Amino acid sequence: MPIKLTSIPSILVGLRFVLALLLFFDALDHQTSWFFILAYLLAVFSDIFDGIIARRLNVSTIQLRQADSWADICLYLCVALSIWLVYPQVLIDFRLPLLLAVAAQVTLFSLSLLKFRKFPSFHTYTAKFWGLTLLIATVSLFVFNNSVPFWLAIALCYLNSIEEIVMVLVLPIWQCDILSVFEAMEKRKSLLLEADSVKEA
Template identity: 35%
Template sequence: MKRIPIVLIIFRLLLGPVMIALTYRFGAAIRFELVVLMVLGLLSDIFDGIAARKAGVSSPQLRRMDSQTDLVFWLCVGWCSWLLNPEVILAYKIPITVVFVMEAMTYVVSIAKFGKETCTHALLSKLWGLTLLAVFVAIIGFSYGGWAMKTAVFFGLISHLDVFLIILLLPKWTYDVPSFYHAYLIRKGIPFKRNTLFHESE
């Protein structure tokens, strides 16, 4: 049981490059399989944290590894989308670029303030992950962006704003912060209860 979280994280870390290799090898003929693998990747992300908390092995190191694996995985899925349908990505190149810049800036600001990358696992970020799944299913499965892309961009923007506020409000580096409001509570020393389905309780 204690090994399950790290196995799921490593599975997701390896899955991204495998998806890219398959896309280069088979192209559009493997769209359905890529969608299945992407869903498996998301499920591994959901259950690694749950398994870690159930087994009592959740730690800052494991949560940081989980966050960085998420970044690698979704970048790989994005690259598969680009290989299959670059025109869909190019149609939204400006908002996508803004989201990429905001993602990079969260790292810059967090490292500048705390000496390490952000690891909030905020609720809005989790919601953004679901919209990423929707848009990549739309692109990879159906060569479509549309409302799914607009929704993903919107939640990408507001989730990064949330992370920026969390970083600015936290007095010291902390992982598993549900929102900027909870960061404010931490700053004021006000206790609150975390939902153990999503975050480690204290």
């Protein structure tokens, strides 16, 4: 049975869930093979192209974007678990900045749940840059045994968390695919104007 073009973004999101679990299973013996980096790169490329293809095919639904966010969480959780299994000392060395990063993300998700009853799914520019720095840091660690780039990834996590926390506070209703805090400000204005016009009508 041929695959429909419109199904490709969903397939790529599902593939990322599968690859995330395979990364974890590859690290269970406290070492990784060439497959780990190959699968991780494939997962990152699936993350890049699922959104691009979805917009081109006009199938970028809220459900798909939320699933994309969950796939990202699953991927990086499995990467973190893999690092703990293979390079536990790295997580110990970075424990304080990592705990602060986790606290920032938990704050973001908690605020979004409290205000909107949904997890955030903004896909901001800072999130994209954060993903890029995570790619560099992960490849650097698993290929070159170098953990220094994690400082940059952690810094981008702080920046992204702060921006998205402000966006959650600013926006009156849940929104996805808001690329920056400046776009969130503009969206807030348009939503409030729309609400005022409805009241006047």
